[in-house]
Amino acid sequence: MPGTAAALPQILLIGNGAVAAEVRAAAKRTGLFAIGAVLVRPARVAQVQQELPGLAVIGDLSALAFRPVVAVECASHSAVQAYGPALLRQGTDLVVVSIGALTDDGLYAALHDAARDGGARLILPAGAVPGIDALNAAMAGGLDSVRYVSRKPPAAWKGTPAEQLLALDTLSEPAEFYKGTARRAAQEYPKNANVAATVALAGLGFDATEVRMIADPSVQANIHEIHAAGAFGDMHLTIRGRPLPGNPKTSSLAAYSTIRAVLNRVRPVEI
Template sequence: MFKIGIVGTGAIGKEIARAIDDGTVPAELVAIWDRQVGEAEEFAASLKQKPKVLPLKELVKECYIVVEAASQAAVREVAVAALTNSKNVMIMSVGALSDKKLLDEIEKLAREHHCHIYVPSGAIGGLDAVKSASIKHIDCVTITTRKPAKGLKGAPFVVRNNLDLDKFTKPTEIFSGPAAVAIKEFPANVNVAASLSLVGVGFERTIVKVVVDPTISRNIHEIHVRGDFGDFHAKIENVPSDTNPKTSFLAALSAIATLKQVCEPLKIGT
């Protein structure tokens, strides 16, 4: 049975841990880690499998795959620690991979140590179609993210521009630009744009639009891709996480589905 360790016990990390603990993912949760050690210990005690609470350096030695569910800032430390110990890693804070130097570094480590980097599809659908389309020429990729005010509060772009999101009375586009910029301006909101960029036309050519929408209660992502294959449109309306309105419940479910695919013999999808 595969042994899994999780770094980060926020909303997504806990959801993944519970799915391993209840058998949804056919694996063993052997260790978790969070900077809030007391909270991590309390959470570990609530699980049937009773994972150890171990610092990163010790955690990676116990696992077959290490799940990063902490933050963009933690990605490099977690990925390097896992890969240099010849352990697979799954990255949830995929926006960090807009840093080409980091991406090149961890890809090189994965090749040298014969292991894998897994990136779940997150809160969007259609990545399999975009990945297939990218085999030939793609003209354009656009993703429009619509969120209620509470889902965008605290974003660097919002803070720097002194935007009072509660004053918007109708859907309003507050940002449009390349994914490379959007990921820095909305690090907790547009990780999906990073995944889309990685499988499509890159971070500079993928266009991200962010809309604050007081008329909705769900996080909505709309994707448009045009290329040699034809035209592709996808729209998904996500229920926000109960404990973190900035992220969608589907993001955690995609991580769980990815782990299931790693652990099971049958692989479906592009």
């Protein structure tokens, strides 16, 4: 049964975009946790405070007036860098949605060491893709190969190096324009970095995970495929996700898996 707001576990929400809006809605809907504060860029505090009456909006960690049960980053690479190590070092568990940031080995090491030293946990949700639990579990028996395929309509690749490799406006057949490591994929195609990094971190790492990217005029949606083989057998997963109303670039499942990560901290049963 939902408790009163004062008695609920309080989270710190970093960011005020499409994913954050879903997490705020889930707090209301489930009644299982409350938003203790929303951390935004300092220049935006006054404006966001007007948009979110009744919530504490802060521009810096020094203004945090409570101990969050978990902090949830749903902002950007720079936010992971700015707040992640400090929160973990002070013992606050952290959910990172901008997982592409972890392609930066230095930042990953900083977060890892801060979590170890602070006795906190760095929590990486599955985000936009399925099978991350199975992929990571399969590591226990040994994985032989992991491949992530990103298939999008040609227009969705505009503004990326694919523009130099393909005639995106006149493409009549599917064209694979990238095949290589997850590390190079995340570096050259940062907009694809979240999923490539999640698959790499759950499985064989950035250098042994193969990524392929395809511009496909026959599809309307962004399609993610994960193929893996190992001692467990083999798996082949496809997801055709719907975007969030608040941000057409973000899959709704990325928000829902963030909510799941929070719920797993506050309910008695973790699944």
